[in-house]
Amino acid sequence: MDDYAQLLAELTAAGALGEEWRGAFERAPRSAFIPDAVWAPDEDTLSGYRRITRSDEPEAWWALADADDVVVTQLDDGADDGPGIATSSASMPSLVATMLRHLDVADGHTVLDIGTGTGWTSALLSARLGDRRVTTVEIDPAVAAEAARSLAKAGFHPHRAIGDGLDGRHQEAPYDRVHSTAAVRTVPRAWVEQATPGGIIVTPWGTPYANAGLLRLVVGEPGDPAHGRFVDNVSFMWMRSQRPHRVTDFAGAPGVRSASAMDPALALNDVNAAFAIGLRVPGVRFEHRWNRADPTGTYRLHLSDGADSWASVHYDEWHTEDTVLQAGPRRLWDEIVTARSWWLKEGRPSLSRFGVTVAADGAQTVWLDVPGNVVG
Structure with missing residues (x-):
């Protein structure tokens, strides 16, 4: 049994791949749609990826093609000098199923x-x-x-x-x-x-x-x-036309410092909490930043709304008075803390308790449990 057949057998046994789709997966193996050149994660490169071609590294290529994992097939919308952002891929077989x-x-x-x-x-x-x-x-x-x-x-x-x-x-x-x-x-x-x-x-x-x-x-x-x-x-x-903004730098704007009311790890440690937070803090995006010379002491969560508001909070000693820095008309970290408190108050709802309504005019609302309970 080859690797792809073994994968299909495992997905079937796990209940991820039903018999109604098994034949389609057999007639259309993923490897037939993986291009000759793909990109594999590599922490030793500046972009975070290493180019692998089927002709030069066939074993590595096949290992990617027949695995239950994502295969990155394009970086930076095809540009040669981009930062190394994956922009096209072949999805995990289990997820496709x-x-x-x-x-x-x-x-x-x-x-x-x-x-x-x-x-x-x-x-x-x-x-x-x-x-x-x-x-x-x-x-x-x-x-x-x-x-x-x-x-x-x-x-x-x-x-x-x-x-x-x-x-x-x-x-x-x-x-x-x-x-x-x-x-x-x-x-x-x-x-x-x-x-x-x-x-x-x-x-x-x-x-x-x-x-x-x-x-x-x-x-x-x-x-x-x-x-x-x-x-x-x-x-x-x-x-592409709904991609979020890039997280902006502070650019020297004046900010307000304070202690954090919450361990910043709690803002991301649970996907259900993070999903609820995202619903309650519209437009806010995060990234992690640190000084490579001191990754532990400088590790921080950086927030931006793509407009005029930003914030950062240090993970190390987050309870001290100067851990949080916020600026702009919104206090983004305060919004994050409030949103997670709301999630706790609602009984830690799982992602599956939320839903969406799209009205005839295209207006979209997100709700918890029932369509009338709109999440603002």
Whole structure:
């Protein structure tokens, strides 16, 4: 049994891969859609990645291709001189199987696949439903061209389009299912409008603070809202036009120093807490910073709202008077502390207790337990 067959057997035994999808995974192995050159994590490089090619390092390439892990296939939107940010990938097989299970497709369904990427997911959908029932959209022409070659070589011919997936694809609409492999902060109105009543939208969804939810949305009748819950904890690359801002530097702006009312580790140590915090602190993004000469003593959480507010808090001796530094019209660290207190007060709700409503006009609200209990 080769490595991929072993992986499928393990996913089936674990319940992640159902029999209704097993044949599609067998007919469309992920390795057929992994490009010759990929990027493997490497802490010894400035970018954090090392380029591996199938021709030069076949064993390393195959180990990545047949593993239950993400394979990075593009850095920095294809630029040669970028900072080393992963911008396209082949998703974990177990996660792909999970998302397809939540999509709940049946024979005869049509599917809009947002984010062609390597083409693997659209191949799986084509293997399950047939080429003519799958439409896939990719924003990056180079990525789309590579996927087209892989799909054709593997014998799959779904409808393909190059464009912004946020606009959907009205030419082949309506769709019984909409499946996205890129995260959104706001569900596009076009996806809802191009889906049939009772149709299902499955997409990664997050906030700048916590890109962590897998949303399963059920579309209502025309003019009615769509409702859905978060069904799993996932993290995907953002849709390009919904990418959060980069965390800004302080740039010498005056700030207010204080002690922290909370251990900063508590702001991120639980994905459910982080998800709730992200809902309560709109627009806020974080990153970790430290001085490599003294990583323990200088390690801090840096926050920015992409506008005029920022904050930082040191992990070391966080209770001392000068640990927190905040500036701008918002006190971002205070908001974080308040948001986590709210999460505790609500009984530490798990991610799956939250949901989303998309109104007919495209307005989006997030709620806890029931649609009327809006999280502001």
